[in-house]
Every structure is written in structure tokens, then in C-alpha cells.
Amino acid sequence: MNPDRKIPKVYARIWGAVKKIPRGRVSTYGAVARLAGLPGQARLVGYAMFNLPEGSGVPWHRVVNARGKISLPPGRESARRQLALLKREGHRFVGGKIDLKSAGWPVRAFTR
DNA sequence: CTGGTGACCATTA
DNA sequence: TTAATGGCCACCA
Numbered sequence: 153m154n155p156d157r158k159i160p161k162v163y164a165r166i167w168g169a170v171k172k173i174p175r176g177r178v179s180t181y182g183a184v185a186r187l188a189g190l191p192g193q194a195r196l197v198g199y200a201m202f203n204l205p206e207g208s209g210v211p212w213h214r215v216v217n218a219r220g221k222i223s224l225p226p227g228r229e230s231a232r233r234q235l236a237l238l239k240r241e242g243h244r245f246v247g248g249k250i251d252l253k254s255a256g257w258p259v260r261a262f263t264r
Numbered sequence: 265c266t267g268g269t270g271a272c273c274a275t276t277a
Numbered sequence: 278t279t280a281a282t283g284g285c286c287a288c289c290a
Contacts, residue, residue, distance in 0.1 A: 160288075162286095162287065162288090163287095180273090182273060185272085192273085192284080192285055193285060193286065193287085194272040195271095195273085195284095195285065196272090196286065197271085198271040198272055199269090199271080199272095199288070203288090204271095216271095217272065218272075218273060223271040223272075225271085231271090234271090
């Protein structure tokens with residue numbers, strides 16, 4: 153219970169899109185925004201991730217920025233967790249980033 | 265109502 | 278290649 157805070161509708165929409173990212177793949181804030189029907193609102197996706205409650209079951213770690221890098225400040229706890237989770241799913245960081253052309257999702261968005 | 269903010273992005277130089 | 282800039286808009290105080 154504790155409905156102290158209501159869950160904004162946009163967040164739910166964004167989280168729903170993030171849940172669709174398959175294991176072993178990653179997406180970007182901009183791509184997630186599009187999937188959620190909110191084109192051009194990448195910043196909102198970041199905002200939604202920041203406000204993501206723990207234990208939500210949303211694979212937030214599969215969302216990286218347009219450069220294929222982790223957007224969190226290096227050294228921060230969540231950043232290390234994200235890195236660990238991604239490696240655990242078989243991702244390889246070359247030059248500190250993931251190759252979106254091969255691991256990006258939806259594939260369509262990164263293969264043209 | 266207003267103004268500040270942000271786990272972003274594409275463009276430009 | 279990097280750095281700066283404007284745009285985007287829900288959320289919050």
C-alpha cells in the first residue's frame with residue numbers, strides 16, 4: 153500500500169516499454185521514448201528511470217544513451233550495478249561502450 | 265499559475 | 278575528434 157505517491161501515467165508507459173527490451177539487448181533513451189509513443193522526449197525517459205522504484209521488475213539497466221554508454225555518473229553505485237548486470241547478460245564494452253549496431257533494440261532502429 | 269531541473273539527443277562549428 | 282547550443286516537456290516546489 154503506502155500510496156503516498158501516485159505513479160505518473162507517463163512513467164508507467166515508459167516502464168512498460170522498457171520491459172519489452174529482450175535480454176541480451178539494449179536500447180536507448182530516445183528509442184524507448186519512441187516505443188512509448190513519446191517521440192522526442194528522451195529526457196523524460198531518464199527522469200522516469202531516476203524515479204524508478206526498486207523491485208519494480210523493470211530492466212532499467214538495458215537502457216543506455218545514444219552513444220552506447222551508461223549515462224550514470226561513473227563510480228556511482230547504480231552505475232556499477234548497471235555495468236555488472238549488462239556484462240552478466242553477455243554484453244561487451246569496447247572503449248567503454250556497447251556496439252549498438254549489433255546489440256541495439258529494436259534492431260530496426262540501429263541498422264540503417 | 266511560474267520557474268527550475270533533468271540516467272537525453274541531434275545539430276553545428 | 279570534442280564542445281556548445283537549443284529543443285523537448287512532465288514533474289515538483
